[in-house]
Amino acid sequence: MTSIITGLVTGFVGGYALQRGGFCMHSAFRSIAYEKDHSIVRAWLLVLAINIPALLLLEQLGLIFPARAPFSVLAGLIGGVVFGIGMVLAGGCVSGTYYRTSKGMTGSLVALLGFAAGGLMMTQGILRPLRSWALGHEILIAGEEASLYNLPTIFASGFFPGFGLRWIIAGVVVIAIAIFLLRAPKQTFTIGWPWWVTGIVIGVVAIGGWYFSSLEYRDYGLSIVQPTNAIAGWLVNGETGGINWTAWFLIGLVPGAFAAAWRGGDLSLRVPSAGRLLQNLGGGILMGWGANLAGGCNIGHGVTGMSVLSIGSIWATAATMLGVWAMTWLVFRITRSQAGAKPASA
Amino acid sequence: MAEDTFDSELDLSGEVCPYTLVKSKLALEDLVAGQVLRITVDNNESAGNVPKGLSLDGHEVLGVNREGKGKWSITVKHAG
Numbered sequence: 001m002t003s004i005i006t007g008l009v010t011g012f013v014g015g016y017a018l019q020r021g022g023f024c025m026h027s028a029f030r031s032i033a034y035e036k037d038h039s040i041v042r043a044w045l046l047v048l049a050i051n052i053p054a055l056l057l058l059e060q061l062g063l064i065f066p067a068r069a070p071f072s073v074l075a076g077l078i079g080g081v082v083f084g085i086g087m088v089l090a091g092g093c094v095s096g097t098y099y100r101t102s103k104g105m106t107g108s109l110v111a112l113l114g115f116a117a118g119g120l121m122m123t124q125g126i127l128r129p130l131r132s133w134a135l136g137h138e139i140l141i142a143g144e145e146a147s148l149y150n151l152p153t154i155f156a157s158g159f160f161p162g163f164g165l166r167w168i169i170a171g172v173v174v175i176a177i178a179i180f181l182l183r184a185p186k187q188t189f190t191i192g193w194p195w196w197v198t199g200i201v202i203g204v205v206a207i208g209g210w211y212f213s214s215l216e217y218r219d220y221g222l223s224i225v226q227p228t229n230a231i232a233g234w235l236v237n238g239e240t241g242g243i244n245w246t247a248w249f250l251i252g253l254v255p256g257a258f259a260a261a262w263r264g265g266d267l268s269l270r271v272p273s274a275g276r277l278l279q280n281l282g283g284g285i286l287m288g289w290g291a292n293l294a295g296g297c298n299i300g301h302g303v304t305g306m307s308v309l310s311i312g313s314i315w316a317t318a319a320t321m322l323g324v325w326a327m328t329w330l331v332f333r334i335t336r337s338q339a340g341a342k343p344a345s346a
Numbered sequence: 347m348a349e350d351t352f353d354s355e356l357d358l359s360g361e362v363c364p365y366t367l368v369k370s371k372l373a374l375e376d377l378v379a380g381q382v383l384r385i386t387v388d389n390n391e392s393a394g395n396v397p398k399g400l401s402l403d404g405h406e407v408l409g410v411n412r413e414g415k416g417k418w419s420i421t422v423k424h425a426g
Contacts, residue, residue, distance in 0.1 A: 022391045027363050035367070036402035037395070091362040100362075104416070105389065107362065188401060189410060191394040266390040268416030272360035328364055335365065339372045 006212045007245045011252020014205040014222075015099060018253070019260035021198025022191070024096035025298040026087040029324040034332075039187050039195040042180075044302070046199025047206060049177040051307035052170050054207050055221075060163050064210050067219040068145035069295045069305045071312030075134035079294025080316040082286055084323020087298075088331060089283025090114070094224045094297040097284070102254050103261035104269040110277050111284035116232040118288020123229055124237075131293055148173070148309035173309065192264060206303055213245050221304035224250065225291045294319070352384040352421060353377060359388040359417075366392040367399045370422075374405060379426025382408065386419050393418035 017023065021043060028040035058064045087093050090111035092100055097115065100108035121127050139146055142153045142160065149166050153159055161169075187194055193201075209222035227250040230242030261267040272280070291297040294316040296305060302320070305313025356373045358366050370385050377383060387393050397407040397420050406423040413419050 022394065024363070024391065027391075027395065030364055034364075035399055037398045039398075088364070100389075103389075105362070107360075189394050189397040189407070191390045264390060265412065266416060268388075270360065270388050270416060276360060331364060332368055335368050336372060339369075 003212065003216050003245050004248050006208070007248025008252035010205055010208045010212065011249035011254075012256035012259075014202065014249065015102065015253035015256025015258075016260040017193070017198060017201040017205065017256075018095055018099040019103065019257040019266075020192045020264060021195070021202070023099075023198055023202060024092050025302055026091075026093040026096055026324060029084070029298075029321045030088075030328050032321065033325045034328060039184075039190075042184055043195040043199040043202070045177045046181060046196060047203040047303055048307055049174050049181070050200065050203030051206050051303070052174055052309065054203075055210055055307055056163075056166060056170050058207075058211065064214040065219045066210070066221075066308045068147050068308055068310035069301060069312040069316070070135060070138040071140075071146040071310070071315060072135055072137050072295075073139065073315070074137060075131070076294050076312055076316040077319045078134070079290045079292070080319025081290070081323035081326070083290025083294055083297065084320040084325075085327040086283045086286030086288075086290055087320070087324055088327035089279050090287055091280055091283070094228075094287060094291065095299050097287075098224070098250070098253055099257035099260075102257035103267050106270060107272045107277055107280040111280040111287070114281045114284025115288040115291075116228055118285040119225065119229045119292050120232055120236065120288075121285075122289050122292035124233065127289065127293075134293060135295065146311040148311065148314075151311070169309070202303075206307065209246070209249065209304065216245055218244055218246075220300075221307065222246065222249065223296065223300040223304060225297045225300050229292070290320075290323070351382065353381040355384045355386075357386045358392070359386060361387070361392070362389065363392060363395055366396050370396050370400060370420075371403070374400070374422070374424055377424045379424050382421055382423050384419060384421050386413070386417065388416050388418070390418065393420065396420055397422065 023043055028044050031038055059066055091107055097108045097112050101112050122131050141150045144150050148169055152161050206222050223246050227247040230247050233242055234240055301313040301316045366387055373383055397410050400422050401407045404425045406425055408421040408423055411419050
């Protein structure tokens with residue numbers, strides 16, 4: 001019961017923050033390569049800068065026991081790239097698709113249905129053998145899941161980094177992020193929360209994800225892929241085995257995002273063209289395949305996994321960015337050639 | 347005053363990023379320095395991202411107005 005309440009409340013706050021902060025990681029990834037405004041990248045990095053030391057402290061205090069996603073070169077690369085391509089076509093990342101659905105954007109709802117269907121295909125359906133094969137090639141460091149924390153073991157066999165060295169590694173990463181954040185230009189044309197408010201609130205929500213999950217002996221933090229599969233599986237097969245804290249978080253997220261959209265005056269039913277809806281559906285399916293092959297999405301890898309410096313998560317997130325950049329480049333080219341083919345309208 | 351007069355109009359209802367910014371940039375390319383484009387978008391994220399992106403490209407954003415429920419207009423002057 002506690003798990004249901006903390007899940008719903010944390011989800012509500014998380015959904016509210018995603019919506020008010022416009023925390024779309026698809027936009028963040030795209031902006032790194034193509035745009036001059038990096039506000040959402042800053043919000044994301046702030047989430048990491050808050051979580052990295054906080055989670056290390058919770059681990060040292062024995063309150064959480066972080067697991068890391070498996071580092072599989074092929075699964076991370078192929079899954080990440082496919083996920084990134086899907087995001088561009090779906091018009092948002094997975095969390096973005098949830099909060100946009102909550103404000104009445106039907107394109108995102110269609111993408112979400114595609115995402116759930118793609119996830120079921122990869123985890124329980126015809127694509128399952130591909131996933132099993134790819135995940136069978138996990139790379140471990142000294143018998144443990146690979147992370148920047150146990151990376152020194154590669155250079156000195158038998159040496160296992162204690163908390164002292166772990167704090168130095170975490171410190172270097174956090175200082176590098178802090179230098180970038182402190183050089184942020186003044187944010188203009190802001191609708192909703194400034195990047196740093198969004199980063200702080202989502203950062204605290206993410207810490208809550210680890211802590212509350214740990215209370216039910218689940219050694220991972222926020223995730224969207226796993227509960228989406230669990231809820232979809234429950235609706236399709238009637239199995240409730242996968243329903244855990246993250247599922248309640250996800251269920252709480254929707255009304256939270258709805259409330260934020262209502263407060264922000266951005267709540268209305270929007271229907272794009274049929275062509276765009278089909279594109280969103282295809283993008284959603286690709287996202288479902290990719291995220292489930294890579295073992296996580298922009299939240300499970302990009303926020304949760306990266307906060308415990310998991311190499312598998314850093315790898316999958318980098319591959320996702322690659323997919324986003326390649327597909328965005330293609331979209332730029334196609335849109336430009338279509339615009340060039342039409343007679344000038346102005 | 348400048349917000350009420352424009353040389354060209356672009357309705358991006360039903361579009362999300364990156365299409366909103368890409369199409370806005372393309373529409374501005376058709377204009378010459380000093381001309382004004384009025385863009386309509388249907389979500390607040392695009393209402394933030396489009397003026398931000400165009401402004402960083404050097405164009406002058408004259409105004410961002412909420413026209414009604416789920417409707418925003420952005421007026422921008424081509425900087426040349």
